[in-house]
């Protein structure tokens with residue numbers, strides 16, 4: 001009876017340890033996670049939302065006036081919120097064809 005009790009106890013110790021080992025391995029120093037919290041800028045939002053259908057469309061290929069029509073139209077297709085649309089518009093306007 002005692003032997004069985006110890007077997008269960010030892011097995012339990014190992015099973016109990018398993019998730020802890022995983023947690024230790026996954027633990028990342030706080031400073032390495034910090035950049036993820038930084039707000040993505042317009043170019044990153046553009047890359048994340050605007051290239052999956054047709055690849056990268058160079059902001060310099062269209063004038064500011066063209067972009068002001070294109071971005072709202074594409075925002076509907078990309079299903080992005082107004083904030084993201086605004087950031088993307090800012091980015092393409094800053095790099096638009098003169």
Ligand code: HEC
Pocket residue numbers: 046049050051052053054057062070071074075077078079088
């Ligand atoms: C769901 C797919 C899809 C997503 C997401 C998408 N587009 Fe498009 N895009 C299209 C299609 C289809 C066309 C061509 C037909 C048209 O103009 O509607 C196009 C055309 C364009 C053009 C060519 C100019 C023009 O007037 O047709 C530009 C520039 C463009 N997209 C930019 C963007 C930007 C910026 C975003 C992100 C906000 C974006 N697209 C997201 C599907 C998409």
